[in-house]
Amino acid sequence: xxxxxxxxxxxxxxxxxxxxLVGAYCWVEHRIFELTGAWASAHCDGAAAETxxxxxxxxxxRVWCAAVSGHHGTLAGCWAxxxxxxxxVDRAALVTAPDGPLAGALDALGAEPDLGAGVAALVQxxxxxxxxxxxxxLRAATAVSEAPVxxxxxxxxxxxxxxxxxxxxxxxxxxxxxxxxxxxxxxxEQAFEQSSIFPxxxxx
Numbered sequence: 001x002x003x004x005x006x007x008x009x010x011x012x013x014x015x016x017x018x019x020x021l022v023g024a025y026c027w028v029e030h031r032i033f034e035l036t037g038a039w040a041s042a043h044c045d046g047a048a049a050e051t052x053x054x055x056x057x058x059x060x061x062r063v064w065c066a067a068v069s070g071h072h073g074t075l076a077g078c079w080a081x082x083x084x085x086x087x088x089v090d091r092a093a094l095v096t097a098p099d100g101p102l103a104g105a106l107d108a109l110g111a112e113p114d115l116g117a118g119v120a121a122l123v124q125x126x127x128x129x130x131x132x133x134x135x136x137x138l139r140a141a142t143a144v145s146e147a148p149v150x151x152x153x154x155x156x157x158x159x160x161x162x163x164x165x166x167x168x169x170x171x172x173x174x175x176x177x178x179x180x181x182x183x184x185x186x187x188x189e190q191a192f193e194q195s196s197i198f199p200x201x202x203x204x
Contacts (some may be wrong), residue, residue: 024195131160
């Protein structure tokens with residue numbers, strides 16, 4: 001891999017920065033894998049299934065979460081395979097949360113007791129922001145220096161777009177957006193804005 005690559009805005013992304021970025025991607029994908037896997041396997045409580053329609057929607061969300069968990073577990077593995085293999089580089093140490101509030105936002109998402117609110121935050125904010133980050137990186141990358149990374153970025157961006165489309169009916173089925181979901185969404189908006197390691201996403 002070349003020593004540096006052009007990042008968004010014309011700045012040069014050094015190889016160490018790219019390594020940290022791939023490690024952060026791996027960490028984020030693994031956390032999504034863990035969270036959605038836990039939601040998929042959790043037992044439905046009585047309050048969430050007061051009616052037959054509510055129970056059906058709850059079951060649909062858990063099936064969706066199971067699929068999403070599998071997708072992001074695979075993506076975490078793909079990013080792990082793109083970690084550098086160089087003398088003096090601790091690959092495992094690179095798989096860590098980026099500086100900033102993203103780790104706390106994901107912890108808050110994992111602690112959310114309302115599955116509908118959690119899915120809403122995932123579909124409306126977390127997945128779209130992650131997809132936009134991947135797309136911004138893909139647009140700024142060069143095949144000469146980042147071809148293996150670009151391959152994962154392109155596949156991940158398409159996968160996230162499909163997950164967002166598939167998840168929207170599960171959020172709309174909730175009725176009005178739950179306040180906890182809105183609160184979590186704000187946390188993720190702030191988290192991505194304040195995680196400077198991620199490529200900048202231009203306003204649409």
